[in-house]
Amino acid sequence: MKNTTTVKECPKCGCSELGKGKHSGYSVMSPVNKMSLGSNIEYIICTQCGFIIEGYVVKPEKFKGTF
Secondary structure (H helix, E strand, C coil): CCCCCCCCCCCCCCCCCEEEEECCCCCEECCCCCCCCCEEEEEEEECCCCCEEEEEECCHHHHCCCC
């Protein structure tokens, strides 16, 4: 499954213009108790009020076996 969303509007303000953003620099999610560089985090964001609607790691497979 690719990181897709079915959300069509912001649940906070109702705006239908959504955008996609990501953390930059060293802001990666790292697995617990596993040697890995981790994965970038991407977000679906409302372009009107700035509410973060969804967040997910780009490479979820890096977190297998960590729970």
